[in-house]
Amino acid sequence: MAWYPGAVKMELQPESDAQAAIRPTQFIVHSIVAPWTARRTYEYWRDSTNLESHFGIGYAGDIAQYIGTETRADANAGANRRGDGTGAVSIETASNTKASDAWTPEQIEQLVLLGAWLHRHHGIPLRICRSHDDPGFGYHSMFRQWSTSGTACPGNARIRQFREVVFPAIVARATDTVQGDDMPDYINLGAQPYELRPGMWDSIEFTSEWADEPGQHADDGAVWARGPARFTGTISLAIEDLPTGAVLQVRMAEFDGNTYVHGHPIHEVIGTSGRTYAVIPLTKRIGAGRRMRVRLCSQAADPITITSAVLTALIWKES
Ligand SMILES: [Zn+2]
Numbered sequence: 001m002a003w004y005p006g007a008v009k010m011e012l013q014p015e016s017d018a019q020a021a022i023r024p025t026q027f028i029v030h031s032i033v034a035p036w037t038a039r040r041t042y043e044y045w046r047d048s049t050n051l052e053s054h055f056g057i058g059y060a061g062d063i064a065q066y067i068g069t070e071t072r073a074d075a076n077a078g079a080n081r082r083g084d085g086t087g088a089v090s091i092e093t094a095s096n097t098k099a100s101d102a103w104t105p106e107q108i109e110q111l112v113l114l115g116a117w118l119h120r121h122h123g124i125p126l127r128i129c130r131s132h133d134d135p136g137f138g139y140h141s142m143f144r145q146w147s148t149s150g151t152a153c154p155g156n157a158r159i160r161q162f163r164e165v166v167f168p169a170i171v172a173r174a175t176d177t178v179q180g181d182d183m184p185d186y187i188n189l190g191a192q193p194y195e196l197r198p199g200m201w202d203s204i205e206f207t208s209e210w211a212d213e214p215g216q217h218a219d220d221g222a223v224w225a226r227g228p229a230r231f232t233g234t235i236s237l238a239i240e241d242l243p244t245g246a247v248l249q250v251r252m253a254e255f256d257g258n259t260y261v262h263g264h265p266i267h268e269v270i271g272t273s274g275r276t277y278a279v280i281p282l283t284k285r286i287g288a289g290r291r292m293r294v295r296l297c298s299q300a301a302d303p304i305t306i307t308s309a310v311l312t313a314l315i316w317k318e319s
Pocket of ligand 1: 029030031140151153154
């Protein structure tokens with residue numbers, strides 16, 4: 001039983017508990033031949049008939065769900081629940097009493113949002129059904145098996161809208177959302193000035209957390225990326241007391257839990273007169289369980305001061 005978060009839940013009983021489960025593979029749209037709000041449609045299902053659709057939508061874009069999408073509803077005859085347990089999710093949409101008018105922009109927007117959710121949540125494929133039992137999107141009169149005695153539902157104007165506007169928009173919206181999920185998280189961490197002794201590799205401890213969208217960095221920790229993930233960014237360093245010509249080595253260090261497993265290639269920062277500044281790229285993919293730090297090793301004779309270390313990165317978490 002699944003409830004669409006974008007709809008107002010108006011659960012129909014006893015149908016919601018009593019009717020058989022389905023695995024939803026289709027989405028079929030209807031016109032209800034009445035200018036009803038989603039609530040009025042609910043009252044009709046509840047009070048005047050034992051039939052129902054999963055969803056209802058008013059002219060103003062008000063949308064309600066009456067039956068979970070993994071329970072059979074009765075709007076599509078043979079598509080309600082087939083012998084293999086698959087079935088169609090149905091929506092009734094407010095129309096005039098001849099079912100001859102077009103959907104309003106508000107109705108179209110809600111149909112598109114719901115269609116994209118059904119694709120994401122139930123894996124209904126982004127295509128128009130090619131046969132009565134083919135997974136995909138359709139409208140009531142598309143196949144004879146979907147009605148008891150034939151129908152023109154949802155009407156010619158809406159059939160045209162379904163093909164030219166609604167279904168293409170569902171595809172676009174569902175695809176957009178996939179890209180949205182690929183948006184990287186942003187992290188921006190800094191370190192307090194600290195002294196670095198020569199001749200040993202030491203991890204930068206990040207004490208300032210200006211941004212850590214993915215929650216990769218623990219407070220006052222050296223770890224800034226946790227696998228599985230891929231990332232790209234920079235570490236910016238300002239260094240004091242690094243003699244002219246002396247070398248500070250910088251590398252990404254990969255840990256498995258707290259165990260050091262791999263040092264990535266070394267970048268060398270050469271001391272200049274006055275403070276020394278460097279911006280070093282960080283791009284890599286790390287596997288599950290791996291954690292990334294940045295380590296420094298000074299080749300100078302005496303301790304130096306890391307006056308500033310700022311890490312800025314985009315991180316794509318993998319699942
Ligand atoms: Zn219909």
